[in-house]
Amino acid sequence: MVDLRKGAAIVGVHEHPTRYAPDKSELQVQGESVIKALEDAGLSKGDVDGLFTSSMSVRNSGLNLADYLDLNPRMVDNTSVGGASFEFHLSHALTAIAAGRMSCAVITYCTLARSGGIAVGTGGAARLGHPRLDPSPDSFEELYGVTTVGLYAMVAQRHMHQYGTTPEQLAEISVAVRKHASMNPHAMFRNPITVQDVLTSRMISSPLHILDCCVITDGGGAVVVASPEVARGCRRPPVWVLGTGEGVAHQGAGKRDLAYMAAGQTWQPAFATAGVTHDDIDMCMIYDSFTITVLTTLEDLGFCKKGEGGDFVSGGRIQLGGELPINTDGGGLSSNHPGMRGIFLLMEAARQLRHEFEGTPRQVPDCKVALCHGTGGGLGSRHSGGTVILGRD
Numbered sequence: 001m002v003d004l005r006k007g008a009a010i011v012g013v014h015e016h017p018t019r020y021a022p023d024k025s026e027l028q029v030q031g032e033s034v035i036k037a038l039e040d041a042g043l044s045k046g047d048v049d050g051l052f053t054s055s056m057s058v059r060n061s062g063l064n065l066a067d068y069l070d071l072n073p074r075m076v077d078n079t080s081v082g083g084a085s086f087e088f089h090l091s092h093a094l095t096a097i098a099a100g101r102m103s104c105a106v107i108t109y110c111t112l113a114r115s116g117g118i119a120v121g122t123g124g125a126a127r128l129g130h131p132r133l134d135p136s137p138d139s140f141e142e143l144y145g146v147t148t149v150g151l152y153a154m155v156a157q158r159h160m161h162q163y164g165t166t167p168e169q170l171a172e173i174s175v176a177v178r179k180h181a182s183m184n185p186h187a188m189f190r191n192p193i194t195v196q197d198v199l200t201s202r203m204i205s206s207p208l209h210i211l212d213c214c215v216i217t218d219g220g221g222a223v224v225v226a227s228p229e230v231a232r233g234c235r236r237p238p239v240w241v242l243g244t245g246e247g248v249a250h251q252g253a254g255k256r257d258l259a260y261m262a263a264g265q266t267w268q269p270a271f272a273t274a275g276v277t278h279d280d281i282d283m284c285m286i287y288d289s290f291t292i293t294v295l296t297t298l299e300d301l302g303f304c305k306k307g308e309g310g311d312f313v314s315g316g317r318i319q320l321g322g323e324l325p326i327n328t329d330g331g332g333l334s335s336n337h338p339g340m341r342g343i344f345l346l347m348e349a350a351r352q353l354r355h356e357f358e359g360t361p362r363q364v365p366d367c368k369v370a371l372c373h374g375t376g377g378g379l380g381s382r383h384s385g386g387t388v389i390l391g392r393d
Contacts, residue, residue, distance in 0.1 A: 001048060001152075001323075002312075004094055004095065004098055004243075004244075004273055005242050005243065005273055005274060005275060006086045006228065006239075006240045006241070006242065006391075007062045007094050007095075007097060007098045007227075007228070007241065008093060008094045008097045008098070008151065008225050008226065008227060008228070008240075008241045009225070009228065009231040009238030009239055009240045009241060009393075010090075010223055010224065010225055010232075010238070010239040010241070010346065010350045010390065011041040011043070011164065011224050011225070011226045011228055011230070011231050011234040011236055011238055011239075011293050012037040012038055012039070012040035012041025012043065012222075012223070012224035012235075012236065013037055013040060013221070013222070013223050013224070013250045013346070013347040014033045014034075014036035014037040014039075014040055014221055014236070014347075015186070015219075015221040015344060015347050015349065016029050016032060016033050016110070016219060016220045016221050017034075017186045018218050018219060018220075019114070019186070019188045019217040019218060019363075020114050020115055020217065020218050020337055021112060021115060021218045022112075022115035024112070024218075025112075026057060026110040026111065026112055026220070026276040027064065027065065027068045027110075029110040029112070029218075029219075030053070030065060030069075030108045030109070030110045030220055030222065031068060031069055032070075033108060033110070033220055033221045033222040034069060034106050034222045036222070037106065037108075037221070037222035037223060037224050038106070038224060038379075040224070040235070040236060041224045041225065041226070041234045041235055041236060042233075042234050042235025042236070043104065043226075043230075043234065044069060045069065045070065046070045047104045047230070048071055048073065048104050048105065048106050048224075049074045049075070049102040049103060049104060049105070050074065050075045050076075050077075050093060050096065050101075050102040050104065050105030050106070050225075051065065051066055051069075051071055051073040051075070051076050051077070051105065051106055052076075052077045052079075052086075052089035052092065052093060052105055052106065052107040052108070053065055053077075053078060053107070053108050053109060054079060054080040054081075054085035054086070054089070054109060054340065055079060055080070055109065055110075055111065056111045056113070056118070056339045056340060057111070057159050058177040061078055062076040062077070062078045063076070065108070065252040067158065071106075073102070073105075074101065074102050075096055075101050075102050075105070075121050075311065077089060077092050078244065078392050079092065081248070081376045081377070081384035081386075082340060082375070082376020082377045082383065082384055083287055083289070083339075083340045083341050083374050083375055083376040083384075084287070084302050084342050084345040084373075084374030084375055084376040084385055084386035085109075085376060085384075085386075086107055086109060086223070086340075086342040086345075086346060086374060086386075087244070087342050087345070087346070087372060087373070087374040087376070087386025087387065087388045088119050088246050088374075088384070088386050089107045090107065090223070090225060090241060090346060090386075090388055091244035091246055091386065091388070093105045093107065093225045093247075094225075094241050094244060097225070097226075097227045102361050103226065103227040103229070103230050104219050104224065104225070104226045104227070104230050105224070105225045105226075106222055106223070106224055107222065107223040107224075107225065107226075107343060107346075108220070108221070108222040108223075108343075109220055109221065109222075109340060109343045110218075110219070110220025110336070110338070111218070111219070111220070111260060111338040111339040111340065112218040112222075112339045113216050113217065113218060113337075113339045114216050114217045114218045114338070115218050116218075118216070118339065119216075121308050128292050131323065133316075138273075147205070148289075148379075149204055149205045149208060149290070150205050150215060150377070151378040151379060151380040151381055152205075152208060152289065152292055152293065152379055152380065153204075153205035153206060153207065153208045153292075154258060154380050155258050155259070155292055155296065155379045155380045156170065156207050156208060156290075156291075156292040157207060158204070158258040158259060159191075159258075159259055159292065159296065159307075159309075160207065162259060162307065162321050163259075163306075163307035163308075163309075163310070164307075164310070165295070165307075165309065165310040165327060166277075166310060167198075167199055167209075168195055168199065169270060169294065169295070169310035169311070169313060169314055170198075170207075170208075170212055170291040170292060170310075170326055171196060171198035171199055171211070171212070171291070171313050172313050172318075173193040173288070173291040173294045173295065173313050173318065173333070174193065174198050174211050174212060174291050174333050175193055175194060175195055175197075175198065176179075176313075176316075176318045176319040176322075176326070176327075177288060177326070177327045177330060177331040177333045177334050178190075178191075178192060178193045178330070178333070179192065179319055179320070180319070180320060180325075180327060180329065180330050180331070180334075180336045180362070181329070181330025181331070181333075181334035181335050182330075183320075183328075183330075183360070183361055183362040184329050184330045184335055184362070185244050185350070186243060186335070186336075187329070187330040187334055187335040187336070188215050188217055188330075188334065188335060188336060189215065189330075189334045189335075190330075190334070191212070193211060196301070197211065198212065198317075208290055208291070208292070211333075212290055212291040212292070213289075213290055213333075213335075214288060214289050214290065214331075214332035214333055214337040215332065215333070215334065215335075215336065215337050216338075216339075217336040217337055218338055219336040219337075219344075220338065221343055221344065221347055222343075223346050223347060223350070224344060225241075226238075232289035237354060237355060237392075237393040238393050239349075239350045239353045239354060239390050239391070239392065239393070240390065240391045240393065241388065241389075241390060242273065242274035242275070242276065242369070242389045242390060242391045243267040243269070243270040243271060243272065243274030243275075243276075243387075243388070243389040244269070244270055244273065244386070244387065244388050245265070245266030245267060245268070245270035245274035245385075245386070245387040246266060246384075246385075246386055247262040247264075247265030247266040247288045247384070247385045247386075248261075248382070248383070248384050248385070249261060249262040249264075249265070249382070249383055249384075249385070250264055250381070250382045250383075251381065251382070256380070258379075259296065259306065260302075261296050261297055261299075261300040261301065261375070261383070261385060262375070262384055262385030263296075263297050263300035263301045263375075263385045263387065264300040265267060265372055265385065265386050266373070266386060266387040267300070267301045267302055267373075268302075268389065270371075270387040270389050271389065272388040273389075274369075274391070276369055276389060278302060278303055280368075280369050281324065281369055281370070282364055282367045282368055283324065283325045283326065283328060283349070283352055283364045283367055283370050283371075284298075284303075284324060284325075284327075284368070284370070284371045284372070284373070285326065285327060285328075285329075285344075285345035285348055285349050285370065285371070285372040285373070286298065286325045286326050286327060286331075286345075287332070287342060287345065287373060287374050287375040288327055288331040288332045288333050289332055289337070289340060289341070289375065291333070292379070293375060293379065294318075294327075295309040295310065295312075295313055295328065296309060297373055297375065298312060298313065298376075299312075301371070301373060301387070303324065308392070310314055318360060320362065320364065325364055327348075327383075328347040328348060328352060328364060329344065329347075331343075340376065341374070342372075342374030342375075342376070342386065345372040345373070345374055345388075346372055346388065346390075349370040349371075349372050349388075350390065352364050352367045352370055353367055353368070353370055353390055353391070353392040354392075355392075363366055367392065368391065368392045369390070369391050369392070370389070370390075370391075371387065371389050371390075372386075372387070372388045372390065373385065373386065373387050374386045
């Protein structure tokens, strides 16, 4: 068995600063991000022999992107499993580099959800009068106008019923992430909020208030991944890929467990490859489409027992200065969420591990090991989970 620990490294990142870009195309945002990420790494387009991308638009494929960027990659990966696609991409890049198929890859993404008027999380096919009638899992749900926020609200209701989780505990997550957003000049919302602010904000789908839900923005970025040989010659210190895990969860032919996430399948292989324990993790980037996503993810990643997530996220534990700070960029709840947010988890974790915020309150002190977990699809239905553990050089 090949030892994949430190088999590849993140050597360049760029998060496009836009949150609203009606004057740009998705390819333009990706192109700008790729060039700047390569500059960050001290590399050029000629060094790239792998291209990984996913999109909410079928027109924005790796084929079109390679043409737009004038790249001729030896490997193209369009794996699309929702917001976790980019954690899957990093895992695939790691194994491809280990197999000698490539030595330097770019992972990139953009969606212009806000300027395009895409109602991420609230739209439903049946509401548009176009339910899917072909034999597929969606056929049993879209007839009734299911929405993403409705699915997550159902998960939250079940968690509250089964474990006694409270709206106040969910609100603690939103408060913590907003505190972190206040330190990010590019975050969409930076004003501080309180638990009471969350509880009195507009109800979207009970028990989720609007401040329990992610923002809708434009956005994109790029991550450069390289072999150890290439990484050692790059401009920035490498951020090593220590371990990865991929998984999917679904309705189990009718045996649905609303409280279970794919994270329960992915953390063990990631931790085993990385050779770390939960106590070694200095910070986490957890996909925060909704507050309930964070709470259940932390449980199924093994940071606390199932049903104890409400207590775990309370008391400042997940804030900067706490025991396990999460989403130090402001997350999807406050910074940006252009439909599929998993790539931004990798960027912020890399910045923290490179100590880019040293001397500021945004820096996690002595950050050496970070965990990223992306979620795609919808909890309570079909969803993906990708866990990545990264380490400082």
